Amino acid sequence: MNLVGEKGVQRIFQIIAFSSIAALALIALFILAEGLPFILHYGPGQFLLSSDWQPQQGRFGIFPMMVASLWVTLGAMLIGAPLGVAGAVFLTEFCPRPVMRAVKPTIELLAGIPSVVYGFIGVMVLAPLIRAQWGGPGLSVLAGAIILGIMILPTVMSISIDALLAVPQSYREGSLALGATVWQTTRMVTLVAARSGIAASIILAMGRAVGETMAVIMVAGNAVKIPLSPLDSVRTMTANIALEMSYATGIHRQALFATGVVLFLMIMVLNTIASRVMRRAGR
Amino acid sequence: MRIPPRYTHRAAIAVLGAATLLTVAVLVFIIVFVLNKGLPVLSLSFLFTNPQDMGRAGGILPTLVGTLALPLLAIVIATPLGVGTAVFLTEYTQESATTMAIRFGTDCLAGIPSIIFGLFGYIFFVTTLRMGWSILSGGLTLAFMILPTIIRTSEEAIRAVPASYREVSFSLGATRWQTVRKVVLPNALPGIVTGVMLGIGRSIGETAAVIFTAGASLRMPHSIFDSVRTMSVHFYILAREGISSQNAYGTAAALIISVLAVNLAAYWLMNRYLARRS
Numbered sequence: 024m025n026l027v028g029e030k031g032v033q034r035i036f037q038i039i040a041f042s043s044i045a046a047l048a049l050i051a052l053f054i055l056a057e058g059l060p061f062i063l064h065y066g067p068g069q070f071l072l073s074s075d076w077q078p079q080q081g082r083f084g085i086f087p088m089m090v091a092s093l094w095v096t097l098g099a100m101l102i103g104a105p106l107g108v109a110g111a112v113f114l115t116e117f118c119p120r121p122v123m124r125a126v127k128p129t130i131e132l133l134a135g136i137p138s139v140v141y142g143f144i145g146v147m148v149l150a151p152l153i154r155a156q157w158g159g160p161g162l163s164v165l166a167g168a169i170i171l172g173i174m175i176l177p178t179v180m181s182i183s184i185d186a187l188l189a190v191p192q193s194y195r196e197g198s199l200a201l202g203a204t205v206w207q208t209t210r211m212v213t214l215v216a217a218r219s220g221i222a223a224s225i226i227l228a229m230g231r232a233v234g235e236t237m238a239v240i241m242v243a244g245n246a247v248k249i250p251l252s253p254l255d256s257v258r259t260m261t262a263n264i265a266l267e268m269s270y271a272t273g274i275h276r277q278a279l280f281a282t283g284v285v286l287f288l289m290i291m292v293l294n295t296i297a298s299r300v301m302r303r304a305g306r
Numbered sequence: 307m308r309i310p311p312r313y314t315h316r317a318a319i320a321v322l323g324a325a326t327l328l329t330v331a332v333l334v335f336i337i338v339f340v341l342n343k344g345l346p347v348l349s350l351s352f353l354f355t356n357p358q359d360m361g362r363a364g365g366i367l368p369t370l371v372g373t374l375a376l377p378l379l380a381i382v383i384a385t386p387l388g389v390g391t392a393v394f395l396t397e398y399t400q401e402s403a404t405t406m407a408i409r410f411g412t413d414c415l416a417g418i419p420s421i422i423f424g425l426f427g428y429i430f431f432v433t434t435l436r437m438g439w440s441i442l443s444g445g446l447t448l449a450f451m452i453l454p455t456i457i458r459t460s461e462e463a464i465r466a467v468p469a470s471y472r473e474v475s476f477s478l479g480a481t482r483w484q485t486v487r488k489v490v491l492p493n494a495l496p497g498i499v500t501g502v503m504l505g506i507g508r509s510i511g512e513t514a515a516v517i518f519t520a521g522a523s524l525r526m527p528h529s530i531f532d533s534v535r536t537m538s539v540h541f542y543i544l545a546r547e548g549i550s551s552q553n554a555y556g557t558a559a560a561l562i563i564s565v566l567a568v569n570l571a572a573y574w575l576m577n578r579y580l581a582r583r584s
Contacts, residue, residue, distance in 0.1 A: 043387075
């Protein structure tokens with residue numbers, strides 16, 4: 024590297040360091056350039072609030088998909104967040120540290136299971152179970168919510184554990200010395216001190232749930248309609264993009280990119296909130 | 307009414323313990339279920355023969371090649387960028403608005419769902435840059451996707467190198483770049499490799515971003531400009547279109563084993579590294 028000299032090396036690193044921002048900007052630019060003109064041309068109100076999705080007739084309303092994404096994500100949070108936080112609390116506060124140190128990597132390892140595999144389990148095991156138990160098609164909001172809830176467990180658990188471990192031991196000792204039980208200490212001291220980190224874990228997991236595609240396509244049924252019960256088949260925004268992208272052309276393809284724009288903006292909002300909350304937790 | 311604290315304490319243990327057990331049990335069940343059904347199908351001949359009849363019969367050789375090629379290309383591109391960013395953040399600058407912006411950008415990139423990467427890769431690499439559905443388009447898209455993972459783990463690894471190492475190097479008259487190259491990077495290497503392996507693991511399991519950029523051709527690719535199908539895409543197509551549940555299980559088992567093996571190796575490396583540090 025004598026060719027470029029110290030200053031040159033520094034300049035090179037400076038340029039490389041902007042690669043992630045450049046990547047983000049490129050992604051935002053190309054998705055917006057492809058989707059935004061469509062939204063403006065078709066009318067944002069019509070696009071977002073109409074329930075009429077007939078690509079062949081040139082009618083593109085994604086309201087049912089937005090509602091579907093909302094319900095599936097909320098369901099997933101209802102299942103995944105309490106279980107994940109409970110697991111994190113149990114492992115950090117009630118288990119000996121070696122147990123925690125063994126279980127945490129195992130859970131993080133399981134976060135690597137590909138989403139198609141989760142979807143497949145949903146189809147083979149969960150959907151028949153729901154069909155037999157409560158009727159309906161089986162592939163439904165409920166199945167999607169349960170599978171997504173399981174998928175976000177490692178995220179919630181792992182980040183919550185980090186947040187709980189960051190609470191100074193002296194806080195716990197102070198509470199225990201006053202005669203509180205471990206549970207009282209957890210509820211009134213540790214959880215309160217770690218609440219920002221735990222909130223961040225839940226928001227990040229929500230981002231993952233909203234954006235998840237392959238597993239949802241496989242288990243949620245993909246019918247374009249506003250669900251009236253948890254047993255109804257639905258199509259989320261992500262599923263809509265992935266299902267029709269393979270054959271869409273022209274204005275139809277632009278409509279799918281426009282769906283991507285809505286998704287992208289939602290994720291950016293969630294990420295910004297999470298990073299704000301995280302930073303507050305760091306203080 | 308007041309329940310005595312020792313009862314609430316016991317109830318909490320029972321409830322929280324049950325939740326933890328349930329979580330671990332579900333995740334373990336998924337792996338056991340797939341391996342149980344898939345391992346009997348999995349054999350050397352399944353891995354190394356060409357598929358016939360859309361995957362109804364035969365093996366998964368071309369998808370194995372795809373699963374090797376895409377992550378490999380992705381890390382070849384993302385590693386220099388990721389490690390370079392980490393070096394800049396740790397060695398060449400102080401905390402400032404710039405580093406905050408870089409960190410925020412990295413966090414945002416990490417949170418973007420894979421379907422958005424797929425859309426972007428399709429419109430940018432496949433269409434605008436005219437690369438078509440190819441290993442190149444897929445690899446580049448995956449590189450964008452795993453960049454944040456590599457930046458974060460490399461930064462942590464580089465920060466873990468004690469300041470005294472750098473001071474000794476500087477005191478011997480070494481320049482900053484010499485210190486980075488000869489002292490910091492070699493000592494941070496295991497941590498950096500861990501990040502790269504996690505990136506590989508994520509690339510192997512990825513479906514949504516790959517299917518729109520690398521395509522789904524079942525033919526054996528001859529160059530990086532050919533379309534290819536990865537194991538995860540193959541598994542998705544087999545399972546979703548009901549082509550062959552037996553071969554789907556076999557592919558799923560191969561997929562899970564490779565992802566877990568890569569991730570396990572990454573954690574093992576990280577633990578050994580941390581143990582040596584402390």
